Amino acid sequence: MKVSVVMTTYSGDKYIVKQLDSIRDQTYKPDEVIIADDKSLDGTFEVVSSYIKNNHLEKWTVYQNQQNLGFIMNFFQAMKKATGDFVFLSDQDDIWEPSKIEEMLKIIGNRDEILILMSKENRIDENDEYIQFTNKETRAVRRISLAEEVR
DSSP: OOEEEEEEESSOTTTHHHHHHHHHTOSSOOSEEEEEEOOOSSSHHHHHHHHHHHTTOTTEEEEEOSSOOOHHHHHHHHHHHOOOSEEEEEETTOOOOTTHHHHHHHHHTTOTTOOOOOOOOOEEOTTSOEEOOOTTOOOOOOOOOHHHHHO
16 A cells, blocks of 8 residues: 655745654655645745755655746645555645654554544644634635546
């Protein structure tokens, strides 16, 4: 079973190293990590490139788009490069729990009926302190069709 992690970036150099650390330090190591930079205006691409080189992460790749594709298209293009049986999507400002991949793979097991598995979200502030959700907050999920977005 091959595991891919796909992350997209855009001008996120302020927080990205914490997420790179959290992926690197997973108890179940991914077989590949693909990072697609969407023509960042800050040093994000350089930070990620240096991180990969300095940590000798041979299974990790980063590339920068020739032009800004936007959030959705950047993810779609990056996902096309993934070769894993299971693909984990990552935002640049996430911080994963150390056993996220391992625990999610245990849940999936050999159950073909699971097509998408999402994990619980905890919000943190710039000091990594948890932020409580309020009752007034609502969460919306927009259905996205790959065929429609790629056109």
